[in-house]
Structures are given as C-alpha cells and as structure tokens.
Amino acid sequence: MSLAMNIDTTINPSPHQASSMARGRQLNQEGLALRRAGDLAGAEAKDLEAIRVKEAAFGSSHITTAISYNSLGEVYIRMGRLDDAERYLNLALAVREKIGMRNDLAGTRDNLAQVYEMRGDLQKAKEYRRGSEDAMCCGNYNSIFQHADWKRHKAYCQPSP
Numbered sequence: 001m002s003l004a005m006n007i008d009t010t011i012n013p014s015p016h017q018a019s020s021m022a023r024g025r026q027l028n029q030e031g032l033a034l035r036r037a038g039d040l041a042g043a044e045a046k047d048l049e050a051i052r053v054k055e056a057a058f059g060s061s062h063i064t065t066a067i068s069y070n071s072l073g074e075v076y077i078r079m080g081r082l083d084d085a086e087r088y089l090n091l092a093l094a095v096r097e098k099i100g101m102r103n104d105l106a107g108t109r110d111n112l113a114q115v116y117e118m119r120g121d122l123q124k125a126k127e128y129r130r131g132s133e134d135a136m137c138c139g140n141y142n143s144i145f146q147h148a149d150w151k152r153h154k155a156y157c158q159p160s161p
Contacts, residue, residue: 020057021064024050028071040079047072066095070108077114086115 031046076085
C-alpha cells in the first residue's frame with residue numbers, strides 16, 4: 001500500500017474502514033487498560049483482535065495497523081516473550097519507517113532496543129536507539145525528559161567517542 005493510499009484511507013475511509021478503525025481503536029484502548037492493570041494475557045487477546053480487524057480493513061502496511069503491532073510488541077516485552085515482541089515490533093518498524101512518522105518510529109526503535117537489552121545484546125540495543133540519524137531515542141512514557149529511564153541504559157546509550 002502506498003503512502004498516498006495509507007493517508008487517503010485514514011482521512012477519507014469507507015464506511016467499513018471507519019467502523020474497523022473505531023473498533024480497532026477501542027480494542028487497543030481496552031488492551032492498554034488491561035496492560036496497565038497487569039492482565040497481560042487479556043491485553044494480548046485485545047491487541048491480537050485489533051490486528052485482525054485492522055489487517056482485514058486496511059492491510060498490514062497501514063499506519064493504524066502498525067499501532068497495534070507496536071502495542072502487542074510492548075505486551076510481549078512485559079511477558080518476556082522476546083521473539084514474539086521482536087516479530088511484531090519489526091512489523092511496526094517497517095510501516096513506520098516507510099511512512100516516516102518520527103516520534104512513533106523512535107518509540108518502536110526504543111522498544112526493539114529493550115528487547116535486545118533483555119537478551120544482553122547491548123551493542124544492538126545501542127544501534128537501534130541511535131536510529132539512522134545518529135540521534136539517541138528513549139521511549140519511556142513516564143517522563144517527557146526521559147530522566148526516569150536513564151539509569152537503565154546510560155552505560156550503553158552514551159554517544160561513542
């Protein structure tokens with residue numbers, strides 16, 4: 001799906017797409033609430049259902065589908081299911097790189113970096129955080145300044161000499 005088609009179906013969706021977008025958004029919100037409440041299995045089920053709804057209406061290369069891929073990847077990180085997290089985060093990354101939404105792209109790259117940190121591959125984590133423009137990114141949503149997350153990754157996220 002081209003970028004123009006991606007934007008067009010978001011701005012001017014068919015009735016089926018509009019309904020699917022609303023349903024997918026609702027499922028993602030329910031999944032987020034379950035994740036925050038600690039019900040990761042429930043969050044996984046909601047995110048998987050959101051993906052099915054969005055893929056059927058928009059395909060796998062649409063921005064709204066990427067949101068669900070990323071959300072499910074975050075659930076899998078919390079569950080310790082790193083292979084599943086990596087799979088869905090890479091799906092989100094591919095869409096977000098194509099579309100070029102920098103903030104969303106930085107968040108997905110940071111999520112992938114967390115996967116590699118958990119595996120002990122700190123060099124790969126650093127590469128993902130650097131991105132393509134040699135700019136570090138951190139997706140800690142609890143602090144707009146990201147100071148809260150600095151202790152976790154400062155040792156390997158400092159710029160190279």
